[in-house]
Amino acid sequence: MEELRIGILGFGTVGRGVVTMLQEHGDEIIKRSGVRLRLVRIATRTPSRDRGVDLGDVELTNDVYRVVNGDDIDVVVELIGGYDPAEALVRDALNSGKHVVTANKALIAERGVGLLDLAANKGLELSFEAAVAGAVPIVKAMKESLAADPVERIYGILNGTCNYILTEMREKGLSFESVLADAQEKGFAEADPTFDVEGIDAAHKLAILAAIAFGTPPNFSGIHIEGINHISDVDIAWAMEMGYRIKLLGIAKRLEGGVELRVQPTLVPESSMVASVEGVFNSVFVRSAYAGTTMYHGRGAGEKPTASAVVADLLEIARNQSAGAKCRVAGLSVLTKHLKPLPVLDMAELSGEYYLRLAVLDRPGVLADVTTVLARYDISIDAIRQKGRSQKDAVPLVIVTHKTTEQRIQSGLKALEALESVREKPRFIRIETGFA
Amino acid sequence: MEELRIGILGFGTVGRGVVTMLQEHGDEIIKRSGVRLRLVRIATRTPSRDRGVDLGDVELTNDVYRVVNGDDIDVVVELIGGYDPAEALVRDALNSGKHVVTANKALIAERGVGLLDLAANKGLELSFEAAVAGAVPIVKAMKESLAADPVERIYGILNGTCNYILTEMREKGLSFESVLADAQEKGFAEADPTFDVEGIDAAHKLAILAAIAFGTPPNFSGIHIEGINHISDVDIAWAMEMGYRIKLLGIAKRLEGGVELRVQPTLVPESSMVASVEGVFNSVFVRSAYAGTTMYHGRGAGEKPTASAVVADLLEIARNQSAGAKCRVAGLSVLTKHLKPLPVLDMAELSGEYYLRLAVLDRPGVLADVTTVLARYDISIDAIRQKGRSQKDAVPLVIVTHKTTEQRIQSGLKALEALESVREKPRFIRIETGFA
Numbered sequence: 088m089e090e091l092r093i094g095i096l097g098f099g100t101v102g103r104g105v106v107t108m109l110q111e112h113g114d115e116i117i118k119r120s121g122v123r124l125r126l127v128r129i130a131t132r133t134p135s136r137d138r139g140v141d142l143g144d145v146e147l148t149n150d151v152y153r154v155v156n157g158d159d160i161d162v163v164v165e166l167i168g169g170y171d172p173a174e175a176l177v178r179d180a181l182n183s184g185k186h187v188v189t190a191n192k193a194l195i196a197e198r199g200v201g202l203l204d205l206a207a208n209k210g211l212e213l214s215f216e217a218a219v220a221g222a223v224p225i226v227k228a229m230k231e232s233l234a235a236d237p238v239e240r241i242y243g244i245l246n247g248t249c250n251y252i253l254t255e256m257r258e259k260g261l262s263f264e265s266v267l268a269d270a271q272e273k274g275f276a277e278a279d280p281t282f283d284v285e286g287i288d289a290a291h292k293l294a295i296l297a298a299i300a301f302g303t304p305p306n307f308s309g310i311h312i313e314g315i316n317h318i319s320d321v322d323i324a325w326a327m328e329m330g331y332r333i334k335l336l337g338i339a340k341r342l343e344g345g346v347e348l349r350v351q352p353t354l355v356p357e358s359s360m361v362a363s364v365e366g367v368f369n370s371v372f373v374r375s376a377y378a379g380t381t382m383y384h385g386r387g388a389g390e391k392p393t394a395s396a397v398v399a400d401l402l403e404i405a406r407n408q409s410a411g412a413k414c415r416v417a418g419l420s421v422l423t424k425h426l427k428p429l430p431v432l433d434m435a436e437l438s439g440e441y442y443l444r445l446a447v448l449d450r451p452g453v454l455a456d457v458t459t460v461l462a463r464y465d466i467s468i469d470a471i472r473q474k475g476r477s478q479k480d481a482v483p484l485v486i487v488t489h490k491t492t493e494q495r496i497q498s499g500l501k502a503l504e505a506l507e508s509v510r511e512k513p514r515f516i517r518i519e520t521g522f523a
Numbered sequence: 524m525e526e527l528r529i530g531i532l533g534f535g536t537v538g539r540g541v542v543t544m545l546q547e548h549g550d551e552i553i554k555r556s557g558v559r560l561r562l563v564r565i566a567t568r569t570p571s572r573d574r575g576v577d578l579g580d581v582e583l584t585n586d587v588y589r590v591v592n593g594d595d596i597d598v599v600v601e602l603i604g605g606y607d608p609a610e611a612l613v614r615d616a617l618n619s620g621k622h623v624v625t626a627n628k629a630l631i632a633e634r635g636v637g638l639l640d641l642a643a644n645k646g647l648e649l650s651f652e653a654a655v656a657g658a659v660p661i662v663k664a665m666k667e668s669l670a671a672d673p674v675e676r677i678y679g680i681l682n683g684t685c686n687y688i689l690t691e692m693r694e695k696g697l698s699f700e701s702v703l704a705d706a707q708e709k710g711f712a713e714a715d716p717t718f719d720v721e722g723i724d725a726a727h728k729l730a731i732l733a734a735i736a737f738g739t740p741p742n743f744s745g746i747h748i749e750g751i752n753h754i755s756d757v758d759i760a761w762a763m764e765m766g767y768r769i770k771l772l773g774i775a776k777r778l779e780g781g782v783e784l785r786v787q788p789t790l791v792p793e794s795s796m797v798a799s800v801e802g803v804f805n806s807v808f809v810r811s812a813y814a815g816t817t818m819y820h821g822r823g824a825g826e827k828p829t830a831s832a833v834v835a836d837l838l839e840i841a842r843n844q845s846a847g848a849k850c851r852v853a854g855l856s857v858l859t860k861h862l863k864p865l866p867v868l869d870m871a872e873l874s875g876e877y878y879l880r881l882a883v884l885d886r887p888g889v890l891a892d893v894t895t896v897l898a899r900y901d902i903s904i905d906a907i908r909q910k911g912r913s914q915k916d917a918v919p920l921v922i923v924t925h926k927t928t929e930q931r932i933q934s935g936l937k938a939l940e941a942l943e944s945v946r947e948k949p950r951f952i953r954i955e956t957g958f959a
Contacts, residue, residue, distance in 0.1 A: 108813055112671055118738060118861040119670045119853070216668070222814035224668030232652070232660030234555045235548055235838045236831045302554060360820070363799050377544055377831035378658035378821060384796070385817035395672045395813035402671045412848030417555070425554040 089122045090161075091405045094154035094185075096176060097166035098131035098147075101190060101217075103138050104394025105164060106145075109401075116398075122405035124398075130154045155179045162404055164397060165189040174198050181205050181213065188400040190217035190393055196291035196307045199298075200426075203418030210413045214400035219292045220245060220369040222392035223385040224399065229299045229373065230420040236375040238300035242522065243337040245292040245350075247367035247387040248276045248283040249315050253333055253352075254365045257323050263316060275367060285314035286335065286350040293337035296371070297348055301341055301429060302421035309431035311349040318352050322514060325444060325485050326354050329470060332362040336519065345430035347437055354442050354518040361522050372522055380523055435494040440469065440518040443488065443496075445503060446481035446511040447473075453508040457484065460506065464499035466491045481510035487518070525558045526597075527841045530590035530621075532612060533602035534567035534583075537626060537653075539574050540830025541600060542581075545837075552834075558841035560834075566590045591615045598840055600833060601625040610634050617641050617649065624836040626653035626829055632727035632743045635734075636862075639854030646849045650836035655728045656681060656805040658828035659821040660835065665735045665809065666856040672811040674736035676776040678958065681728040681786075683803035683823040684712045684719040685751050685771040689788075690801045693759050693768065699752060711803060721750035722771065722786040729773035729786055732807070737777055737865060738857035745867035747785040754788050758950060761880060761921050762790050765906060768798040772955065781866035783873055790878050790954040797958050808958055816959050871930040876905065876954040879924065879932075881939060882917035882947040883909075889944040893920065896942065900935035902927045917946035923954070 093109070095102050109116075109126050116124050126145050134147040148154070154163055155176050163180040165187060167173045173194050180187050181202065189195070194202070195215045206213035216226045220243070229238070244250050248270065255266040267284065270276035282288045290312045294305040315335050326333050331354040340347040355361050360382065364370040369387030374380045386392035407415060417423060447453045454473070461468060470487040488496070500513045529545070531538050545552075545562050552560050562581050570583035584590070590599055591612050599616040601623060603609045609630050616623050617638065625631070630638070631651045642649035652662045656679070665674070680686050684706065691702040703720065706712035718724045730743040751771050762769050767790040776783040791797050796818065800806040805823030810816045822828035843851060853859060883889045890909070897904060906923040924932070936949045 104813070108671070112673060112812070115673060115738075116671050118857050121858060222817055224664050224817070227668050228660050228664065231839060232663055232835045233831075235544070235552050235834045237548060237551060302551075360796070360799050363796055375831065376548070377540070377827040377834070379828055381658055381660070381819075381821035383817070383819060386815045391813040392815055395669075395811065398671045398813075399668045403667060406851050407846075407848065410843075410848040410851035412843065412846040412851055415842050415846035415848055415851070421554050422557060 088117070089409060090125050091122050091401065091408060092125050092127045092159055092161045093164060093401065094127055094157055094160040095129045095164045095166060096151055096154055097168070098129050098138065099166065100390040101393045101397065102129065102166045103140055104390035105397050106140050106142070108394045108398050116402055116405070120402055120405040120409055122409050124401055124405060127159055128154050128157060151176055156183050160185055162186040162188060162401060165191060170194060170198065174202070177202055177213070178205065181209055181211055184209065184211070186212040186404050188214045188397055188404070190215070190397060192218040192288065192291040192295065196294040196305045200304045204423055206418060207414055207423055212404050212407065213418055214403065216400050217393050217396035219295050220371060220383070221385065221387040221389065222395045223369055223371065223383045223387065224396070225296065225371045225383045226299070228383055229296060230416050233373060233375050233378065234420050236377045238341065238373055238375045240340040240374050241296050241300055241338070241371060242361065242519065243293060243296065243371040244334055244361065244364050244369055245289040245337045245387070246283055246335060247369055248280065249289065249335040250364065251275050251367045252284070253315060253318070253323070253335065256320055257327065257332065260320060260324065262320050263318060284316045286312045289335060289337045290350045293339055293348065293350055297339035297346065299420045300339060301346055302426060303429050304426050306348065306428065306431065309348055311351070311434050313351045315352050321483070322444060322516065325483070326442065327357070328472070329442070329485065329487055330357055331355060331442070331518065332357050333516065334361060338519065342432060345432045347432050349434070352516055354516055355522070356520055359522045435497065438490055438492045440490055440520070441488045441496050442516045442518055443486040443500070444514040445484045445509050447484045448508045448510065449477050449482045450508070456506050456508055457503060460502045461499055464495045464502065466495055466499050524553070525845060526561050527558050527837065527844060528595055528597045529560060529562045529600060529837065530593055530596040530598070531562070531565045531600045531602060532587055532590055533604070534565050534574065535602065536826040537829045537833065538565065538602050539576055540826035541833050542576050542578070544830045544834050552838055552841070556838055556841040556845055558845050560837055560841060563595055564590050564593060587612055592619050596621055598622040598624060598837060601627060604629070606630060606634065610638070613638055613649070614641065617645055617647055620645065620647070622648040622840050624650045624833055624840070626651070626833060628654040628724065628727040628731065632730040632741045636740045640859055642854060643850055643859055648840050648843065649854055650839065652836050653829050653832035655731050656807060657821065657823040657825065658831045659805055659807065659819045659823065660832070661732065661807045661819045662735070664819055665732060666852055669809060669811050669814065670856050672813045674777065674809055674811045676810050677732050677736055677774070677807065678797065678955065679729060679732065679773040679807040680770055680797065680800050680805055681725040681773045681823070682719055682771060683805055684716065685725065686800065687711050687803045688720070689751060689754070689759070689769055689771065692756055693763065696756060696760070698756050699754060720752045722748045725771060725773045726786045729775055729784065733775035733782065733784055735856045736775060737782055738862060739865050740862050742784065742864065742867065745784055747787070747870050749787045751788050757919070758880060758952065761919070762878065763793070765878070765908065765921065765923055766793055767791060767878070767954065768793050769952065770797060774955065778868060781868045783868050785870070788952055790952055791958070792956055795958045871933065874926055874928045876926055876956070877924045877932050878952045878954055879922040879936070880950040881920045881945050883920045884944045884946065885913050885918045886944070892942050892944055893939060896938045897935055900931045900938065902931055902935050
């Protein structure tokens with residue numbers, strides 16, 4: 088029987104998932120491809136550690152080059168993560184004629200172009216379904232199913248850790264810090280959660296999706312990134328009161344003159360489907376010219392969901408091999424020679440609705456002061472609410488605006504901050520509404 | 524430039540969508556495939572009708588064989604629908620060496636095996652993404668992304684007309700008949716709505732999905748089908764009161780000993796994501812061994828969404844041609860020689876939770892009578908509610924059971940019906956809860 092010989096770099100949780108999936112479902116894969124996916128070798132720094140998996144005649148080695156350069160390997164699965172040495176190893180694997188499957192979003196988002204080019208020139212696959220939204224087959228959907236249907240915008244809940252934290256904050260009324268500590272204890276957040284809570288991981292995924300959608304090289308550095316570490320339980324509660332939930336969204340829009348690219352905590356209507364995406368799940372909403380909005384949802388991380396995406400890429404390579412197909416689909420869907428950078432629109436140029444929260448003195452005339460300032464900047468008010476009474480402390484005043492520009496909001500907030508009756512730096516969060 | 528020459532059978536709304544999409548986005552398709560999708564000819568019974576599309580040098584003909592047998596055609600797009608002559612035309616097209624793309628769910632579900640076999644033997648594609656859930660790329664997701672990950676069950680909202688009717692009935696408190704009449708007026712329901720409201724259309728789609736999921740030939744005739752035409756607004760209101768919504772679900776489960784296949788109105792928890800799928804949208808929830816539940820959502824019908832799926836199949840064929848790939852993925856994912864029918868489990872063997880609605884006399888002892896009967900059949904009660912008082916008329920008594928078997932429910936209901944205090948044939952609806 089035809090074979091596809093596999094070597095794996097890195098033997099952590101995802102690696103273990105891939106190994107058990109190949110063992111348990113190898114026969115099903117044969118029924119669908121006519122090809123046996125045979126695991127030959129795994130390179131790990133700790134070959135002697137017991138992972139509770141019976142490896143049979145699979146070789147364990149601490150020499151990555153026995154995988155990357157091995158004559159008996161057809162595909163290298165890169166599960167090391169990070170930039171170095173992952174980049175060099177993927178390059179070496181391609182240079183020695185091996186397909187590569189990776190779950191490494193940072194690598195594809197920040198250094199992917201050169202590697203994808205190299206793969207294309209060699210007639211090899213460099214596949215990365217697992218890099219975006221785990222088990223959700225959004226990369227294939229965008230590269231193939233929506234490839235003929237121009238994408239107008241993407242909204243993604245792309246980081247399960249952040250979504251879990253926001254869900255817990257809302258449901259339990261707890262602060263960011265206390266939920267994060269709890270999530271770390273439960274293993275839903277890393278010991279160093281920076282990449283997740285500061286929005287960097289979501290931005291890596293967004294850079295990849297936007298590149299596929301708009302036919303550009305991934306533009307990670309062009310993304311405006313805000314994390315959830317400054318989101319207060321007070322804003323979550325106010326958002327609920329105003330009929331919204333707060334989600335960390337990756338947003339990419341194709342507009343006249345360029346693209347909008349940002350990862351931001353965002354208010355979404357509580358009746359919209361995106362609001363019902365809770366906990367560690369990932370969801371991607373894609374609006375394209377003909378399909379309208381299609382949505383893809385599932386587990387964004389974890390041993391088995393990530394393994395499912397990795398093995399799907401392996402099966403794809405097996406089927407390509409069996410059918411004699413080389414580079415059937417370009418790495419980012421658009422053929423390399425047609426990839427074209429697009430200008431990223433400045434945040435100040437964007438328009439939308441906004442949630443504002445001020446701390447104001449509780450005395451006559453304050454509401455008139457605030458609304459006069461907003462009127463001066465042509466910011467019109469959709470809803471306004473004040474709660475609580477206090478002789479000496481400031482009380483919260485929450486405003487939802489109609490559509491306006493970020494520039495006006497920024498100027499308006501500066502003017503508000505200068506008012507004597509406004510006691511703290513005003514908070515603002517963007518609102519997104521178009522999910523269907 | 525390489526070309527893929529296209530002929531279309533049928534020039535209704537979907538045909539018009541395909542034509543305009545190829546016109547508007549042909550250049551984007553070239554950037555992704557290196558191939559020009561060139562529309563050569565359209566066969567229609569009414570070539571002279573004005574469809575508001577500038578066809579340029581595309582030939583209009585009323586002779587289907589000029590498409591099916593034309594030497595200048597590489598792919599035939601079948602948009603006629605129904606069984607005959609669609610089946611013969613698809614067969615002729617394959618026999619004359621042309622790939623086929625179809626949106627015809629009835630054809631694939633009921634007569635697909637022979638046609639898919641023929642295509643495979645000829646080294647041709649017979650693609651049908653548009654046949655299931657319109658713009659939602661569920662066929663590709665199941666044939667490729669989940670192909671290595673054994674599917675355990677599928678829940679699908681597969682008919683937009685039914686989902687629209689159920690949504691309107693719930694939101695407006697209207698009867699099935701009045702909403703249907705309104706839907707027909709708005710064009711959301713056919714003049715003859717039988718295929719939709721009796722669940723046949725959903726069953727065609729379910730048969731296709733289950734075949735791909737479980738590696739069987741499509742088994743339309745094995746599906747237990749109930750439509751929504753007997754769903755009463757009373758049950759919709761009661762379902763809401765008990766914390767549920769009613770959806771027409773296509774359900775396929777792989778169980779020990781066989782498969783469960785049914786299309787039924789079903790109670791789903793109002794907090795579950797499936798409950799939030801409203802109006803004409805389609806959604807498919809797939810649980811597989813490694814990915815867990817993944818979900819796919821979008822517009823299930825309409826000119827542009829269906830065209831998007833048809834053109835995605837055309838782009839796929841263009842990419843295959845360009846990469847030299849023949850029959851990369853088998854028609855139903857599993858290679859034909861490995862397709863194997865599986866026994867369909869009898870409804871009586873199924874187990875689950877149930878919603879029961881009785882009309883009982885409002886007098887002492889009735890509740891004791893009813894609960895005694897249920898206890899005799901070992902049916903345990905999760906919730907029970909009675910509302911309204913009446914000296915002479917029957918009042919509704921609604922019960923939600925714990926998990927039990929369909930057999931017990933059927934026997935229990937027969938015994939309940941025999942009670943003197945039960946005034947009408949009891950109603951029952953199955954409940955499904957496992958959507959994550």
